[in-house]
Amino acid sequence: MAEVRLVDIEKRYGNFLAVPQQSLTIEDGEFLVLLGPSGCGKTTTMRMIAGLEEITSGDIQIAGERINDKPPKDRDIAMVFQNYGLYPHMTVRQNIEYPLKLRGVDKAARTKRVQEMADKVELGALLDRRPSELSGGQRQRVALARAIVRTPKIFLMDEPLSNLDAKLRVTMRAELKHLHHELGVTTVYVTHDQMEAMTLASRVAVMREGRIVQLDTPKKIYAEPANLFVAGFIGSPSMNLVDGAVRNGMFRAEGIEVPVSLADREGVVIGIRPEELEIAGDASASINGKLYALELTGDSTLVTLRSGQTMLCARGPADFEAPIDAPCHLTPKPGARIHLFDRASGQRLDGTRH
């Protein structure tokens, strides 16, 4: 049982409030992703769990035990760093072995365990090399092996994939997911990459300015963003957000008329994901404007439409072609989710099913 509870934790640096008071429970065996733009306090939060950063107030409990005053080594955690944090003067073997050595595991057991871990992350042949002789992906594998070698209660991962190239990131992502499935260790994972968050997480905590603005499963976060920030942050290309007003069951903005089930209201923002818009044949469509750009992505074409000052993006078929500046019409697909938000507070408004 290794549940992590953050109770009313707060972090200040002098007068600067990095993480305002809040609570968070990470359940046993869960893969929790802290997601947010840089400087949103996600790394600070993780470092507080690790004990690398002191908490200003509040409590941290791991498996029911208060660990506020315990040094990192007594918290039974393992951490993977963005820059790997490998010991450059040690070989791969010595790197992986180090945590065991510090905990007084005997030589024979260490050798066996290192070999097991190296095989698990496919490093068996590289044990006698130094980190500087490895590629980025291999280094990250060493860091992983070093983290899992002594089966800690909690894994902490601070943007472990962001130093790798795009292709490797996707492979490593799958490996991480598999590893978590295999070991079942509670994992906290920090990233600014929403794709990583969506694919890896059991639950995602979206953070903004130190505060968790939505904590939910990836599916829920995608389908029902709690506010404008989450709506704009999750999804690629990001959700179309247009300012307007609701009149007689119809959301209206320049060139846009979408039926919604919401009482009349000013200052409403409508949100429609590009993948839930389709190209329509004529001007009776909900959204009318001129074609601004076409971007072929391989399996589809991103169609950007311009209506007055507003730009909207839709994911159309790969073979769609039309001249730039030609009249263009978009309409929500049948059953598309229309999201409505309050302009002033940014909060989600209810009754938004199309």
Add this chain to the structure above:
Amino acid sequence: MRPAPFPIGNKFCPGDPDVKEKTLSYALLIPAFIIVLATTLYPLGYSFVTSFREWDLTKQRRPSGFVGVENYVHAASESGFQNSLWVTTIFVVTSVILTLVLAMSLALLLRRKGRMHTFTRIILILPFAMSPALIGVSYRFMFNPEFGVLAKGIGAVFPALEGTPWLASPDLAMAILVITDVWHWTPYMTFMCLGGLASIPRETEEAARIDGASNLRIIFGIVLPQMKGVLLVTAVLKTIFALKMFDQVVTLTGGGPGTSTETMAFFIFNVGFKWFDMGYASALAWILTAIMMLISAWYVRMLLSERKMAKA
């Protein structure tokens, strides 16, 4: 090769512009080259030639008879030089080790940015800003048994040491010479170590903390191994400076008591400008140079293999 963006050459400027530019750059180097030639290379060559000749400055204006390697052979058996070699060895070894240990310890203490950050650094650099000759003079005053502030201060704390003739005892004089040198060089070396520490990725230490290493273990097992390159460079520099150390001997101990602090540089100076045996002095100077080159070469080899290990 990409074509030139516009036509250049004979049509617009006479001669090839590349050659012209090169000639100009060499021409600009000539003054610097002449100065180096006149002040460094010529004296070096002259002293090398002189080291194979007999030259008594009281009798001859120029080096006279060629004596082969006699000056070098003489050095091998002459007691004054043997003594200075021994004195220098003791001085270099103790001052290099002490400076490095102190500098590294200070750097470890100062690496964290605190409120006193700037202040400590300014204080720290002061000893290095002082002229070595002046340091010698001040320490001589401070260790004067009659009125020296340090001599009196030590006497006040440890009454048994009151009136100790600090600079009149061979061992104590050497110790004080080493202290002045360590005091002078530690700041500079501390800054080098601070630079080295700043380049160590913070993650390695944090990873070690999480892996379960104690503070001491982090310093000796994680930080110092990564500092090896910087420490080697620091050691090379400090060794060379210590081998050449001259000012403090002149102003602090004058080589005494007896010949107990007669370092090589000081001894060579005496041979040449007190006893006017220029031939022998030149030979000794070249022996000192050879020693420095050997030590440097050894350090550089260590450094290269270290680099190779870190890079390969």
